[in-house]
Amino acid sequence: MKSLSEIETVSKRSSRAAGFSWGIAEEVGKNIRMLELFGLNGIKNLNYYFRARNKKNFEKINLISNENKISKIEFCPIIAGLNFLDQVRSLEILNEIKFEKIAYPLLFLPFASRASEVIGKKLELKIDNRAFLLNYNNSIYANSSNEDIIEIGNNVSIKFKENEDSFEESEWKELYKLSENTFVEESESSKVGGAGAELTDND
Amino acid sequence: MQVELRDPNVIMKLSRLGSFHQSKLSFLRSFLKEFxxxxxxxxxxxxxxxxxxxxxxxxxxxxxxxxxxxxxxxxxxxxxxxxxxxxxxxxxxxxxxxxxxxxxxxxxxxxxxxxxxxxxxxxxxxxxxxxKSVRIFNHVVESLSNGIQPDINLLSKVGYLYxxxxxxxxxxxxxxxxxxxxxxxxxxxxxxxxxxxxxxxxxxxxxxxxxxxxxxxxxxxxxxDPEICKNLGIGNSTGLGMAPFIVNHPTLLNNWIYARETALKKIREIKNIKTEDSDLFKICLKKSIKNITSWNTESEYQQNKIKALLNDLNIFINIIEKKFDFSKEFAFNEIYLWLEKNSGEECIEYVVSMMMEPYDNIINPLINTMSSEEEKYFNIPTNRTILELKNILEDKYSKILNIDFLKKENNQNFWFISKNKEEPRLADRFIENGSELEQPLAIARDIKKLYDLLSKFKNSLTIDRFLVNNSDLRHVVRRAFIIEKFPYSEIQDNLIGQSIVPIDMLRLKLSFFGALKFDPRSDKWLRICMFQGAPLPEQLKNYDDHWVYNSLN
Known part of the structure; x- marks a missing residue:
């Protein structure tokens, strides 16, 4: 079995060899390591992407907006992902970002996962009918099994999830009430001796 | 009294880093303590x-x-x-x-x-x-099999069997x-x-x-004889493979140096030195001279360094023994300031290591701060501005920005990974092929390039916008934001210049390992000895932490 360290190093070097700058290659190395750690096919997708890149000049998107449409060829997942990560602080006010056609979109995913950590919000990434919930770069929840290769994501969208409870207030109260059963009724003498007792706070 | 941490522009120069010596912070000593x-x-x-x-x-x-x-x-x-x-x-x-x-x-x-x-x-x-060091190994086998102990003088010249x-x-x-x-x-x-x-x-x-x-x-x-065993270590031949490590792990490098600098600062801030502590400092210092006088090398470069170190140390010891009064306040600070004025870099750093010997209370808590969670600092804060980045470069790389990379001698070498063994190597870019495959270790050159380019952009522009069309400098933008938080994360020298001495980079790392007797075999590789004088495994439960200075060699 290859170690994650080997995976990162080889991904970084191969990205440089494929023509990316060292700075971008470092990002790709970290990303492929992350995909493999989360059980997603990083190495396979990167390999297929590089093979395709030899034949196709994928479109590079620089400034990301809420609707991103290609002019001819699919977006390069690495440049799209990198700029999404770099620009995410100014993008989050848009609530949702859509991309038309990203090549090998699994390579876009780790950039979005890291962006989730940067802004402190969960992101919902949809690649056609596949959905991924990116949890602050700590974990990824997916609705589909780990397929080998997704060559093109025809409709890719990212929603910024607000930091809101996933439950009703009544559900919280019910559980809180149950948790109170671990508390002990305090005696009068205990109350008298508690922090701040016998002092005036108007001093 | 508050003492400032030493200036990274001085400490992170290669010649200074290449003058570091083992200390109580060294990894082989902290390993023995832990186990x-x-x-x-x-x-x-x-x-x-x-x-x-x-x-x-x-x-x-x-x-x-x-x-x-x-x-x-x-x-x-x-x-x-x-x-x-x-x-x-x-x-x-x-x-x-x-x-x-x-x-x-x-x-x-x-x-x-x-x-x-x-x-x-x-x-x-x-x-x-x-x-094996075949000559030594065979000599020991021959002697022992004849019922006698081997020639200690011969062993001490090499210091190890393997x-x-x-x-x-x-x-x-x-x-x-x-x-x-x-x-x-x-x-x-x-x-x-x-x-x-x-x-x-x-x-x-x-x-x-x-x-x-x-x-x-x-x-x-x-x-x-176990006493002879104790005075044998393990040799090591180290080449350039180790050098890029300290460039590729900036926060780790910072944490090593920061621990050392924090230790020195705290020791200089001690108002009253206890007699037992000043005595221990003097004992270690004097005993350690053996490690220098038995330091054999054929390298003229190292011989000169050893000679200067020995000369400086003799002068220093003479002053400590005859004139210096440890009962005065902030005595170690005075010693340090004297060294800065009167001694070379080898001697300054040697005595800095010695100053740590009495102070477990200062050193032990620092040992666990010497690792790094590097991933935490990988993301570039792209919401920052060009002005902020420029300020960081001017503040943290002031000497680097003065280097003229149009001059051939400042751009002489390039680092690459060899195809046959996947090992880092250094070559002359004007003689050898392959500079287009250069590793991202020309930090000084790329920082200068970044700084020059930044002047063409509006100060208020954010880094995300700058990076859109300048991804070739992304690796140094990242480093600049790392050094902002980690002042000792960067070597303040040109690693591709004509006059670079790569073994200084090895020496830095090996000193933190705790190696002794650096023996450069060229400017690109050296031999060292580790654990010479260390307790044997069966002696570990009750050993003298200052074993480094008790070696017979």
């Missing part, structure tokens, strides 16, 4: 009469076991090479996580001797190989990734398992030499 109360055992000793076969040693505490598995093989004379391009060695080793099963040993027997072309598993933590030529860890060749083990308290300090491997290999060399001598002459042979 002194672990149970040491020789679990398997299966060598033939010539010393070939398998040996297993272990350290155990509670449920945790680390096992060193050694494979000793026959090596023909013409097969023995210390160079990284070698494919066979006298012995090969791996540190296994837990107790190896027979199946594990069988698996490892096929892989470990192959080193870089073998495959290890997540159950293995470190990997290494070593060659030399390792590489010690690998952290996921190389399938070894366990650091994330699997990083939360174990006993390995909070950097390179602790690499140190364990080297330490146990040292014990293997003694056990093997005794075994071979005994088999040669069972009736007459004696064991190597």
């Amino acid at each position: 002194k109360d672990w149970e040491y055992k020789r679990d398997l000793f299966n060598l033939d009469e010539f010393g070939y076969g398998t040996v297993v040693y272990s350290f155990t505490k509670n449920d945790r076991v680390y096992s060193l598995i050694c494979f000793a093989n026959k090596l023909e004379k013409d097969e023995r090479s210390d160079r990284v391009i070698a494919t066979k060695w006298d012995a090969a080793f791996t540190l296994h996580d837990g107790v190896p099963t027979k199946k594990d040993i069988e698996r490892l027997k096929n892989e470990v001797p192959k080193q870089e072309v073998g495959r290890l598993s997540y159950k293995e933590l470190t990997l290494s190989r070593a060659n 030399r390792t030529t590489a010690v690998y860890g952290s996921g190389k060749f399938g070894l366990a990734d650091r994330f699997r083990i990083k939360n174990r308290e006993e390995i909070y300090g950097p390179f602790r398992l690499e140190m364990m491997l080297v330490y146990l290999v040292r014990q293997f060399t003694f056990d093997q030499v005794n075994h071979v001598a005994k088999n040669k002459n069972p009736k007459k042979a004696v064991n190597l």
Whole structure:
């Protein structure tokens, strides 16, 4: 079995060899390591992407907006992902970002996962009918099994999830009430001796 | 009184970093301290009469076991090479996580001797190989088998029976990734398992030499005197493979240097020095001179450094002995300021190391701060502005920005990875091919390029916008934001200049390992000795922490 360290190093070097700058290659190395750690096919997708890149000049998107449409060829997942990560602080006010056609979109995913950590919000990434919930770069929840290769994501969208409870207030109260059963009724003498007792706070 | 941390523009110059010496912070010393109360055992000793076969040693505490598995093989004379391009060695080793099963040993027997072309598993933590110093090893076998101890003078000239030529860890060749083990308290300090491997290999060399001598002459042979063993270490040949590490791990480098600088600052801030502490400082200082006078090297470069060090130290010791009053306030601060004024870099850093000796209370808490969670600082804060980035560059790289990279001598060399062994190398870009495949280690040049380019952009522009069309400088933008938080994360020198001395980079790293007797064999590789004078495993439970200065050599 290859170690994650080997995976990162080889991904970084191969990205440089494929023509990316060292700075971008470092990002790709970290990303492929992350995909493999989360059980997603990083190495396979990167390999297929590089093979395709030899034949196709994928479109590079620089400034990301809420609707991103290609002019001819699919977006390069690495440049799209990198700029999404770099620009995410100014993008989050848009609530949702859509991309038309990203090549090998699994390579876009780790950039979005890291962006989730940067802004402190969960992101919902949809690649056609596949959905991924990116949890602050700590974990990824997916609705589909780990397929080998997704060559093109025809409709890719990212929603910024607000930091809101996933439950009703009544559900919280019910559980809180149950948790109170671990508390002990305090005696009068205990109350008298508690922090701040016998002092005036108007001093 | 508050003392400032030393200026990174001075401390992070290569000539200064290349003058560092071992100290109480060094990893081999902190390893011994951590593992002194672990149970040491020789679990398997299966060598033939010539010393070939398998040996297993272990350290155990509670449920945790680390096992060193050694494979000793026959090596023909013409097969023995210390160079990284070698494919066979006298012995090969791996540190296994837990107790190896027979199946594990069988698996490892096929892989470990192959080193870089073998495959290890997540159950293995470190990997290494070593060659005999044949002249010394044979002399010891010959002597012991005749019932006499070997010539100590001959041994002291070399200082070891075996030399390792590489010690690998952290996921190389399938070894366990650091994330699997990083939360174990006993390995909070950097390179602790690499140190364990080297330490146990040292014990293997003694056990093997005794075994071979005994088999040669069972009736007459004696064991190597433990006192002689103690004064033998493990040699190491180190080349450029180690150099890029300190550039590629900026926050780790910072944490090593920051620990050292914090220690010095705290010691200089001590108002009243206790007599027992000043006495210990003086004792260590005087005893340590032996380590310098027995420092053999044919390198003229190093000989000159040793000569200057010895000269400076003699003057310093004379003053300390005859004129200096330790009862005055902030005595160590006064000593430090005197050194800055009167001594060379080797001597300053030597005495800085010595100043740490009395202060466990200062040093011990710093040891666990010397690792780094590098991932935390990888993302670039792209919401920052060009002005902020420019300010960082002007503040943190002021000397670097003065270098003229249009001059050939400042752009002479390039770092690359060799195809045959995947090892870092340095070459002249105007003579050799391959500079288009240069590694991102020309930090000074690229920082200067970044700074020049930034002046063409609006100060208020944010970094995300700047990076859109300037991704070729992304790696140094990242570094600039790292150095903002970690002042000692960057070597303040030009690593591609004509006058670079790469062994200064090796020396820096090896000093933190705790190596002694740096012996440069060229400007690109050197030999060192580790654990010379260290307690033997069976002596660990009750050993003198200042063993470094008690060596007979």
